[in-house]
Amino acid sequence: xAGHIQDRWYRxxxxxxxxxxxxxxxxxxxxxxxxxxxxxxDGTEKSKSFPDGQKRLxxxxxxxxxxxxxxxxxxxxxxxxxxxxxxxxxxxxxxxMDPATFVSTEQRIRLHVLPHLGSRSLDxxxxxxxxxxxxKLQDGGVAPSxxxxxxxxxxAMLAAAVDDRLIPHNPCRSSSVKAPKPEPRRIVPWQPxxxxxxxxxxxxxxxxxxxxxxxxxxxQGEVLGLAVEDLDFTEGVVHIVRQVKLIAGRQVFALPxxxxxxxxxxxxxxxxxxxxxxxxxxxTAVTLPWRSVDGPxxxxxxxxxxxxxxxxxxxxxxxxxxxxxxxxxxxARARENGMHALRHFYASVLLDAGESIKALSEYLGHHDPGFxxxxxxxxxxxxxxxxxxxxxxxxxxxxxxxxxPLTAQEG
Numbered sequence: 337x338a339g340h341i342q343d344r345w346y347r348x349x350x351x352x353x354x355x356x357x358x359x360x361x362x363x364x365x366x367x368x369x370x371x372x373x374x375x376x377x378d379g380t381e382k383s384k385s386f387p388d389g390q391k392r393l394x395x396x397x398x399x400x401x402x403x404x405x406x407x408x409x410x411x412x413x414x415x416x417x418x419x420x421x422x423x424x425x426x427x428x429x430x431x432x433m434d435p436a437t438f439v440s441t442e443q444r445i446r447l448h449v450l451p452h453l454g455s456r457s458l459d460x461x462x463x464x465x466x467x468x469x470x471x472k473l474q475d476g477g478v479a480p481s482x483x484x485x486x487x488x489x490x491x492a493m494l495a496a497a498v499d500d501r502l503i504p505h506n507p508c509r510s511s512s513v514k515a516p517k518p519e520p521r522r523i524v525p526w527q528p529x530x531x532x533x534x535x536x537x538x539x540x541x542x543x544x545x546x547x548x549x550x551x552x553x554x555x556q557g558e559v560l561g562l563a564v565e566d567l568d569f570t571e572g573v574v575h576i577v578r579q580v581k582l583i584a585g586r587q588v589f590a591l592p593x594x595x596x597x598x599x600x601x602x603x604x605x606x607x608x609x610x611x612x613x614x615x616x617x618x619x620t621a622v623t624l625p626w627r628s629v630d631g632p633x634x635x636x637x638x639x640x641x642x643x644x645x646x647x648x649x650x651x652x653x654x655x656x657x658x659x660x661x662x663x664x665x666x667x668a669r670a671r672e673n674g675m676h677a678l679r680h681f682y683a684s685v686l687l688d689a690g691e692s693i694k695a696l697s698e699y700l701g702h703h704d705p706g707f708x709x710x711x712x713x714x715x716x717x718x719x720x721x722x723x724x725x726x727x728x729x730x731x732x733x734x735x736x737x738x739x740x741p742l743t744a745q746e747g
Contacts, residue, residue: 339374339401341394370394374401376412384413411501413459418502420461421454427493434590435628436583441489448473448486449493458503461494463510470516483516491515522714525684526677530667537664542648542657544613545640548574549678551606553686553700556675557581558592560648563636564619567610572602576701578636580624580647587647589624589634592701600699613639622647683708684715 345364351357368385372394376382386394404410418426424445431438452469453461473483491508498506507513535546548559557579566575577597581590591597619637624647626634642648659669667673679700686696693716697708 339372339398341391341398342371342373343369343391344371345369345388372398374398377405377410378412382413409504411504418458419454420456420458421450423458423497423502424450424454424493427496430496434595435588435631436581436590439584444486444489445493448478449490458494458497461503461507463507463512466490466507466510466513470513474516480516480519484518487515523680523711524672525680525715528681530665531678531681533665534661534667537661539657541613541617541643542640542653544609545675546678547606547609549675550681551603552600553679553682554600555579555593555679555701556650559675560638560640560650560653561589561636562639564614564639565637567602567607569602569607569611572604572607573599574602575599578634580650582650583629586629587624587649588627588629588631589636590627594701594703596701596703598698598701610639617641620645680712683712687712687715688717690717 344367345361346358347361348356349359369388370386370391371383372386373381373383384394384397386397401410428438428442428445431441433441449469452472453465456465470483470487473486474480478486487508491506494503494506494508497503531546531550535543538546545559548554548562549556552574554562554574554576558576561579562574562576563578566577568575575597576592576599578589579592581588617639619639620641621635622638622641622645623633623635625631638647640648642652654674658675662669662673683696683700686699687693693709693712694705696712697705700708702708
């Protein structure tokens with residue numbers, strides 16, 4: 337057995353005759369009787385107290401400690417005394433991620449986890465507490481999609497506590513805890529008429545942004561971060577190498593989402609629009625920090641700038657340009673009608689033209705073609721439609737044509 341058990345109510349002494357006798361201590365009848373003690377892997381003594389009548393339970397506890405140490409699964413009983421708030425602070429300080437992602441993660445933990453669970457110790461956290469917390473998020477009106485992100489952050493934080501041997505199990509991964517389900521969302525892409533109506537309603541200096549988002553599948557931040565040097569009119573491609581991001585309200589240059597640069601085809605119509613835009617609004621140098629607000633300066637000759645010649649702030653753009661354009665075009669101010677709708681339009685056009693999911697995924701900058709398929713599968717032409725079109729093409733010209741499928745059979 338690792339360690340030993342101390343009886344605080346009795347001590348062993350040798351009497352005048354040399355016999356060993358048990359003598360009551362001054363603590364007899366007071367407090368916990370048994371103290372199980374052992375030396376932990378870090379060389380310090382650990383202990384746990386048990387009441388009178390529970391010596392066998394103390395022995396069992398020590399045996400379990402010994403088994404855990406031999407299997408490499410030992411967890412210091414005092415490690416889990418950290419509160420969720422204390423662990424969150426340590427976990428956040430250890431993260432290495434994109435600064436904007438860090439700011440969002442910290443905000444979600446601070447606003448949605450710590451007010452409910454921050455004062456609870458890690459070792460007292462049970463699946464029921466997680467279920468109750470999720471219910472509070474739901475009752476508080478937090479959108480299901482946002483609940484999933486918050487839950488994922490908390491789950492990752494507790495997974496780190498398990499890896500660090502602070503707690504034996506992650507209560508978020510209990511079978512009784514269900515991650516919030518996303519809202520069933522079926523994308524309905526804009527029709528060309530709506531795209532053109534919104535484009536016409538935008539200030540002239542921003543109209544070509546619609547062509548890039550709807551004709552090249554670029555995200556809003558990527559459009560706002562596009563520089564003239566990223567355009568290759570000769571080869572007919574756009575190199576998407578940066579975006580303008582907001583970190584705590586401040587603009588920075590950063591790699592596209594997921595740190596993934598990509599090159600996409602530049603349609604001739606979009607190219608003509610961009611050349612005219614460049615003629616009217618010659619690109620000028622804009623300098624922003626790279627990746628973080630205190631990052632090194634980076635300079636690019638941006639295609640889109642505000643009236644003061646600075647990088648366009650997407651929040652300001654949405655408020656003073658995009659939403660008024662929706663109003664003018666008779667489009668509802670809804671979440672699904674943000675500038676991201678133009679990427680969905682782009683995807684629907686390519687799929688309707690028969691482009692592959694793999695190619696579309698690369699053009700959109702998705703990390704996984706499976707995600708692209710799940711998002712846009714309902715926009716793909718049905719097998720019935722493909723069959724009708726294939727047969728129609730085969731019989732093009734009517735039954736009297738000399739090159740129909742029956743002619744080949746007769747030969």
